[in-house]
Structure formats: C-alpha cells, structure tokens
Amino acid sequence: MTPGIVENRRKYGIVGGLGPLGSADVFFKLVKAMPPSTDAEHADLIFQQHPFRSSGVGSAATTERKLYIFNMIRDFEKRGVTTVVLPCFLSHTFIDELKSNTTLQIVDMVEAVRHHVRRRFRGARRIGVLASDYTREKRLFERYFASPEFEVVHPRMSEGIDLVTEAVYGPEGIKSGHLRGRPVELLQDACVDLIEQGVDVIVPGMTEIALVADEIRQLSVPLVDSSFVYAQHVVSGQYDPPSGVFKVGVVGGVGPAATIDFLDKIVRNTPAQRDQDHIRLLVEQNPQIPDRTENLIGDGADPTVSLYATCKRLEEGDADIIAIPCNTAHAFVERIQPYLGIPIVNMLTETVRYLRESYPAQREIGVLATSGTIASGVYEKALESQGLRQVAPGPALQARVMEAIYGTDGVKAGFTTGQCQEDIAAAVEGLIAEGVEVIVLGCTELPLLLPQSEFAGRNGARARLIDPTDVLARQCIAYATAASESPASKSTR
Template structure:
C-alpha cells in the first residue's frame, strides 16, 4: 500500500482542519493509500489593531506552520484556511515542500462540469480572487450587500458556524443566500468561507448544487501528489574575516552574476563574526585557535540550508580541512580556484609571486597547491614580507581602513621585489585585504615590465557564480 504524509496547518483553523483530515483519510482508504496526517498547532495572533496587521499575522502564522510541517518530513502541506489562498504563492515561494491549494482545483472542476457561472457563498475571500483564478472561463456572481451583511453573522467568531455549528438560523441564512445566487443564474455554488465548506453535505441534502471544496482538495492531495519544489542554490559565507573583505567578496559575487533584475541573483547567507580570533597570529604560534568559532559559523550556515561555504580570508583556509570533514556541505576553496585560473591562463609559462600574510605563507595553502600543479611559486624575502604585513596590519594598513598611501607603497615594493628577483609574470594578492589596495589586472606596470595581478576574491566570486548556475540548471530552478 502506498503511504503519504500530509501536513495540516490546523492551528489557524482547527475545525476546518479536522473536517479536511477526515476527507484525506477517507479518500486514502477508498484508493488504497495510507494517509498519515501531521498537524501544526501554531495559531494566528488575535490582537491585531487593524486589517493590514491582521493580514500580516495571518501570513506569518501560515508560513510558520508550513515550515514546521516541512521540517516534520511531510510530503505535502495544506493550509485549511480560505483567507490564506490569496497569498498562497507567497508562502509556497519560501518553502520546498509542495503545498496543496484549496481552490486551484476549481477551474478544472468547472470545465469538466461545463459550468460557466458560479455563485459565491461567503465573504471571506472576495470576488476579485475568483475572477483572477478563473481567468474569464466562468462568470463570478456574489451576494447582494444586504445578504453579505446577513452572511457575516454566519461568520461571526463568537456566534457563527465556527463556534455553534450549523444552527437552524444559520441554515436559513445560507439557504436564502443560495436562492438569491441561483435566481441570478448561478449554475454552481462555491463556498468562499472555510467554515461553510464543512457543511457542504448539509447544503447538498437540501438539493443545492455546491462545489465540495474539502473533498476536491483531499482528492487532489491524495490521488495526484505534488512533487517537491527544486531548492534554489544558496551559498553561505563565514564573514568578518575581515569585515571589509566580506563586503568586497559579496560585491564581487553580485557583479559577477549575469542578472537582469533582483530576482535573478542567487541566495547568499552571511554569518558575520568579526570576533573570530586572528588566523595569522594562531599560525605563527602566539594566538587563539579560530577553528571552533569558524566551525560554529559554518554549522549555522549549513542548518540554514546552504549548499556550499566560502570564507573571504586566505589565511582562514588553513583551518578549513579541520572544519570541512565535520560538515555535510563543502567549501569552495579560494586557493584552489585561483591556482586553476592561473594554470588555465598561463599554462607552464606561469611564474607566480605570492603576496600574503606570514601565516598564509607558513601554512603553504598556496605553495602546496602550486607544487602539486608543478607551477613555480616565489615569496618575498623577510624585509619585503614585513612590508606586506604592514600593508595589511599596519596603522595605515587595509585592516585599519586604508587603501592608499603608505600601504600601497609597501605592497608595490614587494611586487617589484618579486618581479625583479624572480621574473614573476603573475602575482597573487593572497590576502583578501590586498585587492582593496591593488585591483586585479593583466596590465600592471612595474620594474619596466607588465605583469598580471590575480585577485583570489574575484576568482572565488567567479567560481561561486559558476557553481550556482550549474546547480540551479540541474535542479530546474529557473
């Protein structure tokens, strides 16, 4: 026997949820499907001071309920509240679990029955919603203002159907409303009220042609279950290493993305933690180990649904091997993608100069990759390495907010040393603060030569965009 787990956002509309649960189980039993119903008891706030805030409360309660049911492993979710139908797509966009709409089956049902004119029993959902839903395939009639006022007594939260059930007085009001709509030419009555939908069998017993909203919803959910929506790509960034480098990487990702509008960019989550201990100090033996702080950021990003992780700090990559093995999602390695771009661009002619923190140089996170690729790599002597460190950490350095003046002079001196001493033709700006001082270019003039400056941050941004496009194409997101 096939099994299906369906979630109900019961807390928003408990009585309708109970009726729909019975329909779901009944449809399953009649069609050899074991239906397991899981409920969310999240309720909507009842203290809204105006209609707009009440709408916001309803939307948030619906989304919170659906998220809870998604985490519970449901195959599909139904929000049994007709007032949520106008913003159905807003909720569905935020989750991957497929949601079964209450009214999306109506157009097909009308077409199958040859119905061209419907009458709305209720005022919880306005006529404009149904006009848009039916898109001209059927005329939509609504109650007169007089009967709308009468019908609102049926919907009253204290004395209406929700609290009392179908009393003789309510039944009389409903019959009067139905008679008016049928007299105006309605061929089928549609309940524009969730509470009303509970009593469709009673109305049918009176001989009224009423669309069975809950039965239709249950049959679509059970007999034609929806596929899970594709997950949009989401990259997680461990930020704050340092703050300016984080902004720089995010800016480069945005600029590298071929998007025509906001919605064509992909999702980026930043866990900004500037309090992570200095990575260079740790590698040089006189600082706190940042591994746990970095891992905790990565873990939160993983739980937030990220597919891959990035970190806008070269030196921090020395700690990635300890972190990545304890996660379910991978890092995009900044050094690896940089070295791959250099090999693609220069081939065996590459002579690489590395400008980086002393910690990065000591950890060999670039040097080991260059060696594995048989690419020659050179680093500054002690005096020029001190000037690179000053460009990064000095009182007039990039971490202090400076990008010109003394810090630029220090960095250019190291570039000149590597070019004149080792005939380097490409230089890696191997600390994410350094591209804030010198831009990536293939036309940097120094010591009478033209060399390339390689920005690992830009290389990482380009790879992130490539991975995002690949993943979303494979998943059919766009």
Template sequence: MKAKAKSSRKASVVRKLGIVGGLGSLAGGDLFYKLVKSRAVLEDQGRYHFLFEQHPFKDVLLPLDQGASMTSRKFYVYQVCKSFEDGGFDAVMLPCFASHTFRAEIEEELGIPVLDMMAALTRHVSHTVPPQAMLGVIASDFVRHCGLFERHFGKDFQIVYPDADAQAGLMEAMYGLNGIKDGHLEGVPLEAVYRACLSLQARGATVILPGMTELSLVCADLQRRGITVLDINEIYADFATLDQQPRRPPFKLGIVGGVGPAATVDFMAKVVANTPAGKDQDHIKMVVEQNPQIPDRTANLLRDETDPTMAMYATCKRLESAGANAIAIPCNTAHAFVERIQAHLRVPIVNMLGETVAWIARTYGSGKVIGLLATSGTVQSQVYHQAACHAGLQVLTPGVDYQAMVMDAIYGPRGIKAGFTQGLCKEQLLLAAEHLCELGAGVLILGCTELPLVLAHCEAFDINGHTVALVDPTMILALKCVALAQRHGPVGARLARDEANAVS
C-alpha cells in the same frame, strides 16, 4: 495534535506534512480528519507523519470583509510554517482561502513548499467539470474582492457569485454570532448558506466551488439537499498525498564575514557587480554573519594562539540553518581550516583557493609561474601550494624580508586592516610584488582578501617594467558563487555540492 502510524507491510519514505491551524479551528480540524482517513493514508499508514499546529491568533474572529487587513495573518502563517521547516517537515498545508491570496509570498521565504489549495481545486475541477461550465463560488467578501477564483478559473469557465442579499447572509452565517465558524452547523446558518447556493443555481451555476474552508463542515448537508458543491478539505487532503515535485527555493549564499570586515563588504560588492540582473529581485540572496570575533587565523598558524576552527564551524552551522545552499569564506588564510570543517556540514564551502588556481590554469596555462602575496599563515599552511600542485603549477613566495613587508602592509599600524589603502602599505606591497616578478613570476595571487582593497584584479599590471597579471581570489570566488546561483534548479543542489567539493 499528531497522527503517526506504522505499517509492517512495506517500507516507504516518510512524508511529513504540517497543517496550519488557528485560522479556522473547526475547518482545520476537519481537514486533519479527512487527511487521516484518506485512501492513500489508510493504504500506507507508515508513510505519513502529520502535525496539526494551532497557536493563538488574535484576529481569528474578525470577519473577512472586503477591506480586511492580512498583515497579522501573514505573520502568523509564516511563523507556523517556519516552525514546520525547522522541524524537518516536507511540506505545509494551509487550509484558509484568504491566506492563499499571499501563499506565494510565504513560500518565497521558506525552504519547503506550502501546498497550493487552489492548485488542488483547479486539478479536481479540470478532471470533473465540463469545459465552459458556469461555476458558482461561495467565498468571503475579501476572497471575492481579491479575484482569486478569476485568476485560476476565469480563462476556462464562467464564474458567478451570490447576489448582494445572499452574500450578506452568507457572511453573517459564517462569521456572525452563533455562525458556522463557531460550530453552529444547523438551523439559521445552514439555511443562509443553502439560500446562497440556490442563488448561484438560479444564475446558471452547475457546480458550487468553495471559497471558504468552513463550507466543508456543512458540505454533506448541502449535497443531501441536491446542491452540487465540492468539499475542499477532501480535495486538499487527496492532493497532499500525491507525489509532489520537490520545490527548489531561490539560491541563497551564506557568507562567513568579519575575516576581515572590509574584505567581506568587498566580496559582497563583487557578487552584486557580477550578477546579471535587470532589477533588484534578480540578485542573489545572501545571508551574512559578520563575525569579527573569529580568532585570528594567522596568529593560530604562526604562534599557536586561539584556534578559530570552532568559531568558524559555529558560524557555518548558523548559515546552514538559515538555508544557505553554499558557503563562501572571503579569507584566504581561513581556508587552512576548511577541510576539517567541511566534513561536518550539509552544505559545501566553495573553496576560494582551489577555484583561483583552477582559474589561473584555464586562463594562463600550466607554464606560468605563480607568485603568492599572502599572510605568513597562508604561506606556512601551504594551502595554495597544495592546490597549485594538483593543477601542475609552481608557486613562489617572497623572501623573509619581503614577506615581513607584506605582513606589515596587512597588519601594521598603517596597514590595510587598520583602514589604510594608500601610502606605506601600498608601497610595501609593490616592493614585494616586484621582488616576485624578478624571481620569475608571471601571475601574482593577491592571496589575502585585504590586498584587493589596494591592488585590483588586472590582466596586465606594470611594476617597474615587469608586466604581470594580478589575480584577485575574492573576484574568482564571487564569479563562482554567481555561476552556482545561475545553475540552481531541479538538480541545482547536487550540482552546487559536486562543483564546490570538486576543488575542496
């Protein structure tokens, strides 16, 4: 069911709201009707786009008794909310009090807000009900047992519920055969709800709060009988049209993995190790596509073999679709392809090479000569040379024979990509490193993400009498990603994009 209106009076930013149906079909339909006829929507119909989405939900007929299981309901709500997110909606409305006991859990897994019905009710009560008034609550056994209303109103108001007999009659009137949930809005069901309201008034309640969205279906009838009961669907509809503060979901780091596989795991370990966290939940969300089938970057740059650009771009788009706020590619050579990909993404790729050179300039100044240990593809692409040039730094690369040693240490039968971290591969790297030191390098970039598996990030490393700093770009990338996550907030998305692009 869709309602999409156009207005020629003024141009407004369209607000797309999804409504989760199926948890109480009639109550959900009533909310949709009250949303469409709300004053804000009627005054600016061109601004609003609503979608009422209802799918089969197998537990819809089960009464919400005290021990009701929420598992199927949670999964159903998440699936519908996720479809709204994927459809580009701005927010979701969830007209079900039982579902609001786990609303925050659902919202935590989404990139868009699930509008808080209890916040809408709290806001309305704070503006219309005198402090310290006694509030009566008409709610299911489940919602009543969960203490939902105590958490939101218990501090400022007294709360009472119907007595045991009235509560039993209320549950039957709502969920029983021929009850209000099935569309029987008069006769015995209405009288049972009326008696429950009278029970609350007898206990001193001056206002009746709804804890069942179905109460909105008979709210007008109860009000005509003199019951001061609030219409939650009307309140929720008005709340949804307010300008809401945009929700910033937790920072999520996307990782293009598999280039190579061990280097990806090494990078993730460095992110975890450098995240200030007191418990599991303080760590950074990461979504990783471990895709070893991305064509070899060096083979393309040196021998014009299969271009990896398409595979890298597709992987980045999947990470983007998964909600990544920034993308890390723990592969130096892959950065030769980043510039052509970045322009077609909505989220920034954190440029490991630029970050590394900037870190060296800050730490050691512009006078240090940099030696580069990297694949021949990275060397030939000149990506490190270009980044260093912008920072006013000089880069040295190994001579032909020593560069061949570096390549064999990485790709050879006893190389790092074959699973070796000791023996011949390490000896070859140390010889190439000593060669660069003899050429005048004071800082060595471990410019292939496999190299830190053999030589660690170190401020002062001795190679046959030469003291040199070893810089691990994977570590620098991890530190940058942690910093971006820490700064993620109301302006975090802009800061992340600006900072990541500044070194692209």
C-alpha cells in the same frame, strides 16, 4: 527505531486558529485520507492552533493574519515539519509571500481543488465558487481557473445581502457554531443562484462550508467537498517541491573589511535590473574566529571549531553553498567539509582553474599571501595539481607583505594607503624582477591595497594581478544563476 515505521517520511503541520471549526475539519479529513491500517503507520501530524484575534480592519487585519501564519510556520520549521497544511482560502491570496520566505512545502489548497475538478469533471467549464467577499475581491479562484478554459461564477447579491459571507460570518453564522438553520438556508440560496447562472460544478471557497454541506438539499450539479479534496491532495504528495531561492552563505569577519569587499563584488558582478534580481545572501559576521595565520605559523588558537560552527549556522539558515572570503582559512576547509551537508566553494581551486583558463601559457605564478597560507602549502598544492609552480617572495619581502597586512599601519588596522601600500608594492616588484607575469593576491585584504588588475614596475615591467575574492564572487553568482534557470536543481549538492 520501532519496526515498521519508515524514517524520513513527511511530517505535517496544520495551521489552525484562522477558522477553528474549518481547520479542525480538514485535520479530521486528513487523518481519514491516510491509508495506514495501524496507528503506528500514520504520518506525524502537528495541529497547532492559537486564538487569532485581529484588532485591525482591511489591510491591517490581513497583515496580522500573514504574520500569525508566518510565525506558526517558523515554529513548524523548528519542530521538523516538512509539509504545511493551510486550511484557509483567504490565506491563499498571499501564499506566494509565505512560500518565498520558508523552505517548507506549503500545499496549495486552491491548486488541489483545480486538480480535482479537471480530473473528476472533465467537461466542466463554468465553475461556481462559494467564497468570501475578500477572496472574491482578490480574484483568488480566477488565478487558478483561468479563461478561456474556465469561467468563474460567484453568487449574486440577494436583496443587498452577500449570501456566502453572511452564512459564515453573520451573527448566526457557521463561525459562531451554527451548523443548521439560517446559514444553511443562505448557502442553499447561493447554490441555487449559481445553478441558475449555468455552472457545471460548485466549489466551496471557505473551509467552514464543508461542515454544513450535508445539510444542503440535493442539488442538480455536484457540490465538491473542498476540505476532503485538499486532504487527499496533501496525502497524495503529487505536488511540486518548494522552489526556494538559492542562498549563498558567507563566513564573514575573516577579516571584516575583506567581507565587505566580497559582498561588494557579489553585487557589482550580478547582472540585475532591480533589487529583486540580486542574490540572496546569509552573512555570519564572526570576527572572533581565531586568527588563521597565528595558528599555522605560531601557537595561536585553533580556528577549526569556530569556522565549523559558523558554517553550520549558515547551513541551518538554509544556505545552499558557503563562501569563505579568506585565503588562509582554506587551509582548514578539508577538515570541516566532510561534516557539512552543503559545499564550501573553494576559493583557491577556483582561482587556479581561472588561471589555467585565462593564462594557459603561464607556468610560474606569483603568490602574495600571509605567511600562514604560504606555510600551509594550500596554494602551492592547488597550483601543482594544474601543472603550475608557485613563486613566493623571499624572507625579507615576505616580512613586508605581513607588515602590509598585520602591521600597526597595515590593512587589517584600517589603512589602505601609505606604508602598507609601499610594502606590498615592493613585494610585487620583487616577483616581477624574478620574471613573474601573473600574481595572485592570495590574501583577501590585498585587493584593498591593489585594486587595479595590472601593476607596472619601476623598470616598465608589468604583471597581471589576480583577485581571488573576485573569482569567488563570480563563481557564487554562476551557481546562483544556474539554480534560478533550473529550479529542479536548487543547489550544487
């Protein structure tokens, strides 16, 4: 590392192309606003510009603009950008759509102007705005300079001409490279009209206007250089961090049906009145992860790398936590967790915690699971840590549990009735006969065979059935709910 250069500093990405002259002006003023005294001390800047050629009109043109910006932000993400500079007021009419679909910081240009006006012009109430017809129609500045504290004032039409739009977009406008003459005269007339309407300060709502601001003759009220104000705000870093939506990453495919069951329980247990109230999920459905049980009790391939790779893809997809709806896979969690930057919600420890809270009098807990889970001792250790003892079926009944899961007529083969149900029912009855009153369904496929919360044996004895998949789903919901109520702490990290 070069001495004197600070790591983990901001890396700015400037979206160009929407107004090439205006965005280049903001880029120049951004560099000018930075305090370093040597070239090496400057922040990293990426100015990216592609010709924005809109073939549509109205909403079609706006859609093209949205997707143009979003694709550029996606490219910034890949290049390590931390902060997006969006020097286009029109694009701020849909800035919330962009913010909700990226984890990068997008610095708000209108917020920068509002902050400057409130700090620099404390008594200003009537704000004159030089904005395009589209921005006025969307009432962009009215959202920020809200009544009763402020009143937004726009120039009036002059002989049927929209002075500001004509000055920028007209055939002799600023966008065509004309920085003197008619566009300056039009903007001068617009400013005079605003002054006649009694404004306290004038704010350009188009980045191109800053290019000709010095050509406008002296006015009796201040004319803010909104581009330089924006550049200073970007450099200051005095803006709220992005409040991205909490995302649960799911290692899917272990097994496929169990993944669907987990997702169903997430949806059913989420308190929601509409689609948007549900939790954001990122599912990496990877059935090619080697079988966990075959590795633990046989000579099957080691699934560690596949599990880790899947978790890393979820982490790279901006998941905040990871859920693995597979009990046996938790035998490998301790191997991979130290290499991840986000936590795996441990289904086993959450289930044991639930048992202690819900059944405090119980000391012996039945566990129905794959032979790999039993052999790994993950449930046994988790239970012992809370003063509980695992009770597993004997060899004959354990063989029937494995047949119910892996057999040709088992649940992994797509069966949920018939012989597989008879096999698992026999194992449950065997545990009840040993006096067990609470049984953990320690394989995520087993709740598909035993969806009820209580099992009644043939002799009338009963046992409560605990579904770890449901416990895991509820815990993930709890994390997401807590994050939504506390935006400053987005994840469990």
